[in-house]
Amino acid sequence: MTSMSIHTIQYIAVIGSTCFLFFIMGLIHQKKIRENYSLVWLFFGGVFMVISLWRGSLELIAGMLGIAYAPAALFLLLLLAVISILIHYSIVISRQSETIVKLVQEVGLLKMAVNIKEAKPWKQ
């Protein structure tokens, strides 16, 4: 019974990881996420796929890190995934804010230039 449930959870994990990877690929395919922003998702999707397929890997990681209870290593990995994705977002947001500032400045300057031209159309 115990080995049955271990297998069951492994099947679920493999199916879950596969669905997740397909879901992300689907979003890229539909151009809902750009490739460069999806790489972090794909990377961690891949990591979880490996862990699901090769159960020993989790114990190996736990052993290397000195974690007595192997599933705790899974939580650590999950947390790492979430944190790195959030940091990645902060980077993307910061970059976009910078771009937006530049755009707003240019639009303001352009609008002024256009207004001046319209007010004095003879001064080409």
Added chain:
Amino acid sequence: MKDKAFRVLAIVPAYNEEKTISEVILSIKQLDFGIDILVINDGSTDRTGMEAQKTEQALVVNLPANLGIGGAVQTGFKYALRNNYDIAFQFDGDGQHKALEIKKIIGPVMDSEVDVVIGSRFLKKHNGFQSTVARRIGIKIFEYLNMALIHQRITDNTSGFRAYNRKAIGFMADNYPTDFPEPEAVILIGKNGFRMKEVFVSMAARDQGTSSINGFRPLYYMVKVILSIFMCASRRRLR
């Protein structure tokens, strides 16, 4: 001051300053040394832009969104750079800066004595407006930080009343900090080898409107600015 004809631009950032903006513009225009005025209307929700336009004495950039003081002033630097101004100075749209003091801050730049001049309220004891106690404590903290980081004593790091020469304009057009830019800009200027000095100016308590730093924001302001200062000091020189 030398007689050479300098092209001077006043960069006037304004956010919801409809009551003071025209007076500010006219006060600059009353001076006799032909200063061009560029008002940066930073996405105001009132009639600031229209009031400025109505004076017919200033060019008005209406930013389509509110960028905050840093982004607004940087727009002015970009304009100054592209239109070959020799000197640009910041002059706030809220009536805090006095037109009669302009000569003091652009003088040392005109004389090529320094690249950047900061108008300071704290160089002398006087009866003019010197801000509240809490703010002055904050300003003191910046003073000591700057002394440690760029080895130059700047007494009024939050003052926006500053003049820049052509070299500094070009640099600021690309590198002016966003959000709360003044103290960080001092580090940026010092670190990148510009010569800078302070001159004493008196300022008025703001006529209208409220400071952008109020309520719970002072704490956020201090933490954010101190972080920015350290980060700015730790980066490589940009020139």
